[in-house]
Amino acid sequence: MFKQVGERISIKELIVEQIEQVILTKKIAPGEKLPSENELCQQFGASRTSVREAMQSLAAKGLVYVEKGRGIFVNEITSESVSAPLSKYLQMRLDKYYMIDLVKARLIIEPSIAYEAALHHTAENIEQLKEDIHALEIYEGDYKELATLDMNFHHHLAQATQNKVVPLLLKPVQELMPEVKSTVYAKVDDAKESAVIWHEKILDAVIKGDAQLAHARMTEHLKIAEEHAITTLQKLGELKKGD
Numbered sequence: 021m022f023k024q025v026g027e028r029i030s031i032k033e034l035i036v037e038q039i040e041q042v043i044l045t046k047k048i049a050p051g052e053k054l055p056s057e058n059e060l061c062q063q064f065g066a067s068r069t070s071v072r073e074a075m076q077s078l079a080a081k082g083l084v085y086v087e088k089g090r091g092i093f094v095n096e097i098t099s100e101s102v103s104a105p106l107s108k109y110l111q112m113r114l115d116k117y118y119m120i121d122l123v124k125a126r127l128i129i130e131p132s133i134a135y136e137a138a139l140h141h142t143a144e145n146i147e148q149l150k151e152d153i154h155a156l157e158i159y160e161g162d163y164k165e166l167a168t169l170d171m172n173f174h175h176h177l178a179q180a181t182q183n184k185v186v187p188l189l190l191k192p193v194q195e196l197m198p199e200v201k202s203t204v205y206a207k208v209d210d211a212k213e214s215a216v217i218w219h220e221k222i223l224d225a226v227i228k229g230d231a232q233l234a235h236a237r238m239t240e241h242l243k244i245a246e247e248h249a250i251t252t253l254q255k256l257g258e259l260k261k262g263d
Contacts, residue, residue: 038064118200130190131238134235146227156173171198214244
C-alpha cells in the first residue's frame, strides 16, 4: 500500500552533491577557486557548519583542497587519487589468501589486455616493454623493488591497449602486487626467471600482432603465478598441501 520512504538527506549532503556535480561537469576547472565560505552560505541558504562539513567531505573525496588564507580550490584528479582508496579498501578487507584472489582477478582481466595490446600497440609501447623486461632481468636488489619492476611490464602493457580506462581499472590491483610479489620472490627460487621468460613470450606475441597467442601466453604466465602464490602460502605455513 505504502511506498518505502527514503532517509532524509542532510543539508551538508545536498551541498556536497551540487558542488560535486559542478566539478565533475567541469563548470569549475581544476585549480580554480570556489566561492568563499560566506558566499557559499548565502548561495545555499545554509549555516556555516553545514558548509564546512560539506567542504570536509569534498576534501576527503579528493575533489577540493583548502589553502589557509587563500580559500577553497578544485583539485586536480589523478589516477592515484582514484585508485588509492580502492587499494586501501582491498588491503583492509582481504583475508590471508588474498594473494590467490589477486592472481585469479588478474586471470580474468589481463589476458584480454594482452589481446588488445597485440592489436593496438605503438612502437613506443614496444620499446618501453623491452626496457621493462631488461630492467627486471638485470636487477639484483631487494625483493620489493624487483616486484615493482615486474609489475611495470604489466602496467605498460595495459597502456599499450590505447584504452585510457584499462590502466585505471588495473591500477588498484597492481598497487597491491609489490608486497605480494616480493614475498613470492623471497620464497620461490625460479620466480624471477619465470617472469622474465613469460614477459618475453608475451611481448613476442604482441610484436607479432597475434592477439590470440598473446592472450594464451598471458593466461599461462598467470597460472604459473597462481602456482607460485600457493607454494608461497604453503612455505609460510598458511596453506596446507591439498587445500
